[in-house]
Amino acid sequence: MLPNVRPLAAPADVTTLLPSREALLEHLAERLPLTVRTSATLMVVGLLRGDDGWPTAQSTLAEVTTLLARSLRGGDYLAKSGPGEFAVVLSGPAEAAAAAAERLVTTIGELGIEGLTAAAGIAALGPGLTETEVLRRGLASLTAARRAGAGTVIRHRLPY
Template sequence: MSVAHNPLSVSLPISSLLPPEDDVTSLLPGPNSVSAHLAERLVAAPAVPGALIVLGLLRRDDTWPTATSSLAAATSVVARSLRGDDWLGRSGPNEFAVLLSGTVQDAEVAATRLAATITELDIAGLGACAGVVALEEGTTAAETMRRATLSLHTARSQGAGHVIRYRGTR
């Protein structure tokens, strides 16, 4: 069986395969990469203290999904606010995962600053809050992410600007 040539085929320029210029969020590592990088960091946790911040966007309106321009602005401000050895990924459609070296108290300060900075973008109805958890030896990436996400959900219930650090055993 032979395959016939398709005379109507169209060659697309490479630029049509790239995300739009204002969609920088799509360039961030996704949830699978976040999990893999978190697992690597947990192995080094005894020697290099660290923390995970899950920063979540909040909106006062009910429209879904968040506008690309709002996500791009939030992504840019978060990326510019981090240090060179911090790691940024996307853990959900409206959530960023930030792995920081240092104490969990340092991460709380950074999370508070990040949430405030997103609010200061002055995008109508857009705010942020965060869940923070220390990286602990012997804890899996999935459990660490669960703890940070649980803290984020608690912070979201309290409103924009809130940062909750995981302290429990739930």
């Protein structure tokens, strides 16, 4: 190992070069204490293929990565959370993230890639939550959205 060079704690996803799931968890851990003062939300966008043609082609992942990166604001954080899944940590309330997610899943469906659509799950960050719990909530919401179908956005809500 070279002097003064630290290995990456969480490497990038090799296909998209986005931060990995491990890096996402690190970012969430750093961001959670700040939610006492400012709200933040996790959006998990999942790709859907009408032909079940998994894995998704690298060119498709590259196009979606570019679309997502161009759609974000300067303080937003984009990572690869799993196969065919992208995570975005956004400043602001869950309502705003849900509106952004609806725009993004519509835009992904309009990329012109045959059979490609998307769905999204939303989970608010908050005091007392762990990074693992926030990601679990986001992924559970994404799973429900995928089951509901293309273009669906589901926000995590605690039962009353």
